[in-house]
Amino acid sequence: MNSTPTKKVLVKTFGCQMNVADTERMVALMGERGMEPTENPKEADLIIINGCSVREKAVHKAVSFLGEQQILKKQKGEKGPIIALGGCVGQLDKGEVFKRAPYLDFVFGPDAIDQLPELVHKAEEGNRHFVQVEFDKTLAYSTQTKVHGSKAQAFVNIMKGCDKYCTYCIVPFTRGREKSRTIQEVLDDLAGLVAKGVREVTLLGQNVNSFGKGNPNTNGYEPKELHNPIGKVGPRAGEENFPQLLYAIEADPRLEKLKRIRFTSSHPLDFSDELIACYGPKEKGGVTRLAKHLHLPVQSGSNRMLTKMGRHHQIENYIAQMKRLKELCPEVGMSTDLIVGFPTESEEEYLDTRKLLDEVQFDNIYAFMYSPRPGTRASKLPDDVPNDVKSRRLNDLLAHQLTIAKTTYASRVGQTMEVLVEGLAKHQNMMKEGEKGRVWTGRTTCNRVVNFIDTTGRNYLGQLLMVKITGSTSLSLSGELVHDSGYAERNDGSVQYTSSYSSSEVVQ
Ligand code: SAM
Ligand code: SF4
Ligand code: F3S
Numbered sequence: 001m002n003s004t005p006t007k008k009v010l011v012k013t014f015g016c017q018m019n020v021a022d023t024e025r026m027v028a029l030m031g032e033r034g035m036e037p038t039e040n041p042k043e044a045d046l047i048i049i050n051g052c053s054v055r056e057k058a059v060h061k062a063v064s065f066l067g068e069q070q071i072l073k074k075q076k077g078e079k080g081p082i083i084a085l086g087g088c089v090g091q092l093d094k095g096e097v098f099k100r101a102p103y104l105d106f107v108f109g110p111d112a113i114d115q116l117p118e119l120v121h122k123a124e125e126g127n128r129h130f131v132q133v134e135f136d137k138t139l140a141y142s143t144q145t146k147v148h149g150s151k152a153q154a155f156v157n158i159m160k161g162c163d164k165y166c167t168y169c170i171v172p173f174t175r176g177r178e179k180s181r182t183i184q185e186v187l188d189d190l191a192g193l194v195a196k197g198v199r200e201v202t203l204l205g206q207n208v209n210s211f212g213k214g215n216p217n218t219n220g221y222e223p224k225e226l227h228n229p230i231g232k233v234g235p236r237a238g239e240e241n242f243p244q245l246l247y248a249i250e251a252d253p254r255l256e257k258l259k260r261i262r263f264t265s266s267h268p269l270d271f272s273d274e275l276i277a278c279y280g281p282k283e284k285g286g287v288t289r290l291a292k293h294l295h296l297p298v299q300s301g302s303n304r305m306l307t308k309m310g311r312h313h314q315i316e317n318y319i320a321q322m323k324r325l326k327e328l329c330p331e332v333g334m335s336t337d338l339i340v341g342f343p344t345e346s347e348e349e350y351l352d353t354r355k356l357l358d359e360v361q362f363d364n365i366y367a368f369m370y371s372p373r374p375g376t377r378a379s380k381l382p383d384d385v386p387n388d389v390k391s392r393r394l395n396d397l398l399a400h401q402l403t404i405a406k407t408t409y410a411s412r413v414g415q416t417m418e419v420l421v422e423g424l425a426k427h428q429n430m431m432k433e434g435e436k437g438r439v440w441t442g443r444t445t446c447n448r449v450v451n452f453i454d455t456t457g458r459n460y461l462g463q464l465l466m467v468k469i470t471g472s473t474s475l476s477l478s479g480e481l482v483h484d485s486g487y488a489e490r491n492d493g494s495v496q497y498t499s500s501y502s503s504s505e506v507v508q
């Protein structure tokens with residue numbers, strides 16, 4: 001008896017965690033229609049390019065991957081895969097790309113992801129060159145997280161869009177206006193995920209700390225109002241807000257097995273005093289399961305640049321926020337985003353950014369050369385910092401960060417840290433010649449990568465383990481598993497994890 005082979009879907013992801021979460025959702029939605037994920041374009045029946053338009057280079061990567069798929073249509077003719085362009089690149093392109101890539105079947109934006117099965121069905125019926133990039137115009141944002149397989153970690157969208165309109169940034173044009181889910185909906189969603197084995201969540205949005213704007217606080221959650229010496233832009237008194245969500249997660253008995261709450265990304269304007277308090281000890285209003293890590297993009301160390309970028313805060317405000325946070329939670333790990341070569345940036349202004357690294361002592365930075373994005377306010381300014389200067393500043397900044405991180409990472413040697421295991425390390429070269437065992441990799445609560453060798457042959461995927469740190473580089477720690485650290489006690493073994501997220505999936 002001939003059985004029909006299972007159809008396969010490949011989603012190629014570019015961009016931020018939001019796109020990674022969107023990919024997960026697309027794979028899960030197509031999985032509900034019987035499709036299995038694959039990484040091999042040659043065996044895919046459906047190829048989706050989930051593109052990012054934050055910088056020109058990112059768009060090129062998506063378009064060039066699309067170009068590489070042309071051969072499959074040529075070789076297989078009618079039997080070739082359906083090819084679709086999605087993500088922020090799809091949203092902005094609106095079908096222009098059909099002229100250059102006639103083999104492409106359809107284009108869709110992030111708000112059309114839930115319609116993906118219907119769009120694919122439409123293409124299977126022979127329809128081609130259609131576009132679905134309408135923004136969802138409803139005021140409320142309601143969704144339920146979908147994950148494929150069994151995972152210890154999950155990305156959970158809690159808000160979407162961005163109202164900040166930084167002058168350089170395309171995101172408000174690709175993701176639309178800010179909208180938040182309700183606290184109750186997020187709690188119910190998390191309860192479902194925890195019941196399936198999720199132990200760490202990353203609450204996602206472009207500005208998660210402005211979560212709640214527009215949602216009436218009908219359940220009377222605390223704190224009722226947020227304060228920030230920089231100014232006021234987030235949710236108003238009487239609306240739901242992000243610290244309320246964190247406290248509600250902590251208090252929900254259904255979420256006891258949730259060990260870590262992360263969030264990304266956030267903006268200094270919405271980094272309220274109340275949110276800083278969440279990092280403190282329990283008796284001072286702390287949320288015990290909030291991961292001791294903060295990613296707070298700053299973009300530049302120069303006030304003139306910050307003004308031109310439309311960031312609406314001064315560098316002194318940012319430094320004061322980080323200082324307060326560190327005082328309250330000395331073990332916190334901090335990371336940021338930076339742009340070099342923004343229009344008119346002088347050498348001194350670049351050096352202000354470099355100086356900021358010394359002052360704040362970030363664990364990690366994500367630094368980018370300015371790339372003009374069509375339609376943004378900054379794109380009307382002359383892109384007058386030459387490419388070689390941008391490139392020199394970027395390399396200098398990254399090298400400087402590595403020297404700082406070398407010291408901060410080395411200071412962890414000797415400590416024993418709790419690690420959530422994300423999988424086998426890509427490089428097994430920690431093993432010495434002739435040594436038996438495998439190298440696993442995971443993260444600490446402060447988001448540091450830790451690699452360790454195991455010789456027992458156990459499957460540690462998704463487990464929380466104690467690791468004694470014995471070595472360090474500028475980017476990661478290495479250590480030894482503390483074998484009597486209560487493996488069975490900390491991990492009830494009720495879930496067999498099939499896969500996990502890895503930061504290397506995020507290509508920017
Ligand atoms: N919402 C977050 C925030 O407030 O920063 C993340 C925005 S974006 C997806 C990620 C990072 O890309 C930004 O923080 C910024 O450093 C960088 N970025 C955005 N637009 C850029 C541009 N036109 N050129 C270079 N880098 C850019
Ligand atoms: Fe872009 Fe600024 Fe919004 Fe971040 S806050 S997504 S950088 S506009
Ligand atoms: Fe993310 Fe890139 Fe879109 S950074 S929101 S995928 S433009």
